[in-house]
Amino acid sequence: MSALHAEAQAAQQRLxxxxxxxxxxxLGIAVKDNFCTSFLPTTCGSKMLEDFTSPYNATVVDLCLKxxxxxxxxxxxxxxxxxxxxxxxxFGPTINPHKSDTPRxxxxxxxxxxxxxxxxxxxxALGSDTGGSVRLPASYCGIVGFKPSYGRCSRYxxxxxxxxxxxxxxxxxxxxxxxxxxxxxxxxxINDPTSMPSELRNKVNVMTTRxxxxxxxxxxxxxxxxIPKEYHVKELPExxxxxxxxxxxxxxxxxxTIVPISLPHTxxxxxxxxxxxxxxxxxxxxxYDGVRYGYRSKTQSEERSPLYEDTRMEGFGEEVLRRILxxxxxxxxxxxDNYYLQALKVRRLVRQDFDNVFALQNPLxxxxxxxxxxxxxxxxxxxxILTPSAISTAPSMxxxxxxxxDPVHNYxxxxxxxxxxxxxxxxxxIPFGTDETDGLPVGLQLLSQYGDDEMxxxxxxxxxxx
Amino acid sequence: MLKATWEAxxxxxxxxxxxxxxxxxxxxxxxxxxxxxxNSRVSVIDAAFPGVQPSLNKACVxxxxxxxxxxxxxxxxxxxxxxxxxxxxxxxxxxxxxxxYEPIATGGKIIVDTLDGLDHDLEVKIHQIQLEQxxxxxxxxxxxxxxxxxxxxxxTGLIEIVTKPDMRSSKEAGLVVKKLQSILRAxxxxxxxxxxxxxxxxxxxxxxxxxxxFGVRCELKNLNSIRSLTxxxxxxxARQIELLESGQPVKQETRGFDVVRNKTFSLRSKETAPxxxxxxxxxxxxxxxxxxxxxxxxxxLPELPDKTRDRLLNEYQLDRQAATVxxxxxDMIHYFDQVMASTTKDAKVVANWITHDLFGILSVRSIxxxxxxxxxxxxxxxxxxxxxxxxxxxxxSLLQRMVDGDSRTADEIIQSDGLxxxxxxxxxxxxxxxxxxxxxxxxxxxxKNQGVKKWFVGQVMRETRGKADARMVNRVVEGMLT
Numbered sequence: 001m002s003a004l005h006a007e008a009q010a011a012q013q014r015l016x017x018x019x020x021x022x023x024x025x026x027l028g029i030a031v032k033d034n035f036c037t038s039f040l041p042t043t044c045g046s047k048m049l050e051d052f053t054s055p056y057n058a059t060v061v062d063l064c065l066k067x068x069x070x071x072x073x074x075x076x077x078x079x080x081x082x083x084x085x086x087x088x089x090x091f092g093p094t095i096n097p098h099k100s101d102t103p104r105x106x107x108x109x110x111x112x113x114x115x116x117x118x119x120x121x122x123x124x125a126l127g128s129d130t131g132g133s134v135r136l137p138a139s140y141c142g143i144v145g146f147k148p149s150y151g152r153c154s155r156y157x158x159x160x161x162x163x164x165x166x167x168x169x170x171x172x173x174x175x176x177x178x179x180x181x182x183x184x185x186x187x188x189x190i191n192d193p194t195s196m197p198s199e200l201r202n203k204v205n206v207m208t209t210r211x212x213x214x215x216x217x218x219x220x221x222x223x224x225x226x227i228p229k230e231y232h233v234k235e236l237p238e239x240x241x242x243x244x245x246x247x248x249x250x251x252x253x254x255x256x257t258i259v260p261i262s263l264p265h266t267x268x269x270x271x272x273x274x275x276x277x278x279x280x281x282x283x284x285x286x287x288y289d290g291v292r293y294g295y296r297s298k299t300q301s302e303e304r305s306p307l308y309e310d311t312r313m314e315g316f317g318e319e320v321l322r323r324i325l326x327x328x329x330x331x332x333x334x335x336x337d338n339y340y341l342q343a344l345k346v347r348r349l350v351r352q353d354f355d356n357v358f359a360l361q362n363p364l365x366x367x368x369x370x371x372x373x374x375x376x377x378x379x380x381x382x383x384x385i386l387t388p389s390a391i392s393t394a395p396s397m398x399x400x401x402x403x404x405x406d407p408v409h410n411y412x413x414x415x416x417x418x419x420x421x422x423x424x425x426x427x428x429x430i431p432f433g434t435d436e437t438d439g440l441p442v443g444l445q446l447l448s449q450y451g452d453d454e455m456x457x458x459x460x461x462x463x464x465x466x
Numbered sequence: 467m468l469k470a471t472w473e474a475x476x477x478x479x480x481x482x483x484x485x486x487x488x489x490x491x492x493x494x495x496x497x498x499x500x501x502x503x504x505n506s507r508v509s510v511i512d513a514a515f516p517g518v519q520p521s522l523n524k525a526c527v528x529x530x531x532x533x534x535x536x537x538x539x540x541x542x543x544x545x546x547x548x549x550x551x552x553x554x555x556x557x558x559x560x561x562x563x564x565x566x567y568e569p570i571a572t573g574g575k576i577i578v579d580t581l582d583g584l585d586h587d588l589e590v591k592i593h594q595i596q597l598e599q600x601x602x603x604x605x606x607x608x609x610x611x612x613x614x615x616x617x618x619x620x621x622t623g624l625i626e627i628v629t630k631p632d633m634r635s636s637k638e639a640g641l642v643v644k645k646l647q648s649i650l651r652a653x654x655x656x657x658x659x660x661x662x663x664x665x666x667x668x669x670x671x672x673x674x675x676x677x678x679x680f681g682v683r684c685e686l687k688n689l690n691s692i693r694s695l696t697x698x699x700x701x702x703x704a705r706q707i708e709l710l711e712s713g714q715p716v717k718q719e720t721r722g723f724d725v726v727r728n729k730t731f732s733l734r735s736k737e738t739a740p741x742x743x744x745x746x747x748x749x750x751x752x753x754x755x756x757x758x759x760x761x762x763x764x765x766x767l768p769e770l771p772d773k774t775r776d777r778l779l780n781e782y783q784l785d786r787q788a789a790t791v792x793x794x795x796x797d798m799i800h801y802f803d804q805v806m807a808s809t810t811k812d813a814k815v816v817a818n819w820i821t822h823d824l825f826g827i828l829s830v831r832s833i834x835x836x837x838x839x840x841x842x843x844x845x846x847x848x849x850x851x852x853x854x855x856x857x858x859x860x861x862x863s864l865l866q867r868m869v870d871g872d873s874r875t876a877d878e879i880i881q882s883d884g885l886x887x888x889x890x891x892x893x894x895x896x897x898x899x900x901x902x903x904x905x906x907x908x909x910x911x912x913x914k915n916q917g918v919k920k921w922f923v924g925q926v927m928r929e930t931r932g933k934a935d936a937r938m939v940n941r942v943v944e945g946m947l948t
Binding site for chain 2: 034035036042044049052054055056058155156157158159160162163164190191192193194279280282283285286287289291292293308328331332333336340
């Protein structure tokens with residue numbers, strides 16, 4: 001506590017002198033416990049890393065500290081990021097700060113970060129989003145959850161769950177706050193081989209400044225909003241559907257053009273995700289063997305493979321073990337072609353779905369000089385897509401326990417968020433009122449083309465004003 | 467060795483440690499080093515701490531590409547990295563990053579011929595070359611009941627060179643490995659020292675009756691010298707033939723070689739072989755190489771052993787033995803070229819001084835060739851004065867002085883020590899005259915016996931104590947005794 005105090009005092013002195021380190025100097029932030037910090041333990045919500053302190057800081061943590069923000073603590077999460085409700089933490093579930101007749105879960109996996117922001121403990125928080133881990137808790141807790149394009153913010157020091165899907169995510173109360181925090185972290189990092197290189201960032205800048213300009217704030221005359229029919233799933237309750245419609249009406253009222261679109265491979269996203277993410281996770285989690293750091297079993301079992309089996313069985317929770325098994329199977333030589341390679345193909349199709357509907361060309365595709373922006377004038381293309389963020393409000397503890405025996409049902413929660421993760425495109429969850437049946441917050445999700453994070457934040461700002 | 471109707475079929479998987487300053491995926495963090503204190507060359511990346519990511523070291527790519535080009539492989543403009551999973555204490559990530567599906571190079575060949583010591587020409591095709599990480603080292607029971615782990619080597623860059631099963635005997639396999647060593651050393655990509663482990667060979671061995679299809683193969687592992695490689699192959703071939711001749715099948719498995727008992731033994735069978743669960747490495751984008759980059763690497767490739775040998779034999783007209791001795795010490799080729807540049811004598815004389823006299827003295831003094839104290843200019847000056855200013859005998863003593871630390875040129879030493887061949891023909895004639903008067907009987911014999919003439923030459927040389935030119939003494943003696 002005294003260390004925080006000293007940091008706060010130092011920040012105050014800088015402000016008094018009129019020499020703040022940045023516009024955020026002295027602001028309190030919370031950091032999800034899968035970002036490495038050398039000054040606090042990094043547990044990933046797991047017994048495996050209960051006593052682990054990293055020898056280095058994650059790049060995004062360093063960027064926050066350099067700007068003068070004060071990291072007031074690390075936040076609870078589903079173990080290694082695996083979960084949608086934040087019920088799978090070794091340290092216990094994260095409770096949603098919203099008042100309700102019965103305790104509700106904060107959502108996962110970045111539940112601790114969402115709860116810290118929603119309860120006003122901090123200005124903003126770092127989370128991570130692999131299949132919706134920032135957007136779901138944001139929706140459940142009634143705050144803004146932003147998953148920038150894959151590669152925008154450095155993952156160096158973010159403990160990997162599924163590298164090809166993991167992104168740094170931001171949780172704040174307003175879109176404006178998300179925007180300022182994002183401007184701090186949106187940087188190339190040489191230590192992250194998947195960081196968006198500077199040339200690509202420049203290319204995106206050129207492409208986005210060239211396209212149709214958005215009008216002054218509050219008017220969306222030139223903006224085309226896509227409504228994908230595949231997101232109208234049967235699990236979506238009437239109450240959330242109504243809020244989605246309300247969002248559409250609101251944007252229409254600001255002169256946006258509403259375009260019904262189709263993203264035909266959306267129904268395959270969830271199964272694709274639940275092959276790829278566990279496969280990468282099983283691989284990434286091989287390193288937790290008790291040899292160099294982390295939990296090591298005290299059991300000296302001679303008949304079983306010494307050390308590994310006991311350490312891993314005791315150190316990992318049930319959901320992590322389940323996904324390791326799933327992922328391990330998907331990578332065995334007998335399953336690889338039918339599961340893993342098949343899932344990679346589906347992933348490509350999901351990305352193509354988005355490329356087909358966005359007016360802005362995917363900057364990752366080598367552009368044909370003769371057809372610079374082929375989708376630009378097409379009547380059927382859109383700038384932003386609007387969907388619900390989740391198929392429910394925050395589940396209560398008892399509801400969740402009832403369904404705990406049915407992992408597949410839990411995986412369904414990610415149905416709205418997973419396609420954007422597979423495509424690597426940016427996604428933003430905006431708090432949009434409350435559900436009429438239970439009075440709990442509901443979020444709407446905005447999606448845009450890869451690299452077009454700016455458009456997302458602009459439209460998001462308009463939407464949150466309702 | 468082989469029974470007449472059987473033929474061995476041998477393929478190689480060679481792991482060569484890349485001679486770079488730092489490791490394959492932790493360029494900034496950790497220098498590579500042989501024999502550094504245990505666990506003193508380990509970064510958070512090498513020890514697979516949570517949250518780290520690999521960054522490809524370009525220097526490793528450079529060496530892999532050069533090696534591939536030297537082996538006439540096709541270098542691919544796009545290659546990819548994959549993870550190969552297994553649990554072992556010296557494998558911190560729980561997987562090795564390698565190139566299973568799209569390697570950096572494919573094709574290529576190693577050619578061994580009569581000049582390499584084979585009685586026929588052999589072309590061994592290369593299947594592929596892949597870039598990958600080395601593991602750490604585990605020592606079991608150094609402390610009883612414990613496995614100790616040293617991660618200094620973990621993450622060091624390797625290239626794995628996989629050949630086709632194109633060898634038919636242990637001798638061929640041994641010579642192919644030798645040839646590969648000389649190529650790797652010439653390129654500078656690897657020390658290729660099997661004993662120190664900078665080069666490691668796994669061998670696939672099967673046998674078949676002539677003309678029949680390939681048999682079931684076994685993989686021999688942990689062979690740490692060319693000798694144990696050839697012995698291991700011979701032992702395995704004998705074992706397989708014995709099995710087949712007694713009607714038993716060969717089972718596909720991985721085997722080790724017990725040098726003491728000269729027998730191979732089973733390490734693990736195919737049934738217990740691990741499923742490595744290969745997966746594309748999600749943190750590393752494909753490695754893209756431009757045609758320009760590959761072309762530049764090809765253009766700057768150093769001279770390769772076959773070309774050097776050709777130059778020694780044809781351009782310099784060295785005999786095969788001298789050429790072979792020079793070639794077996796790749797560092798000495800450059801030395802030889804430098805000496806040639808500073809002398810007027812022909813290559814045979816220079817090669818002779820290097821391979822006989824210099825190597826001989828160094829060997830007696832136990833000085834490794836890498837620490838040869840005689841500069842090319844010194845040796846060049848020595849070659850220049852032999853038979854001109856000093857006798858061979860004096861020259862040898864000069865060389866010894868140079869090895870012992872005298873850094874002057876031959877001319878400088880001769881000048882200051884008065885060692886020159888300064889006796890003219892008249893002076894030699896007088897000495898010869900004196901000896902003939904002393905030995906009339908020998909003079910009489912010399913008419914019939916050529917050997918006696920040589921005796922006279924020896925006597926003159928001794929009396930003039932190396933200050934007379936031997937050829938001139940020969941000429942004078944010949945003239946006076948006729």
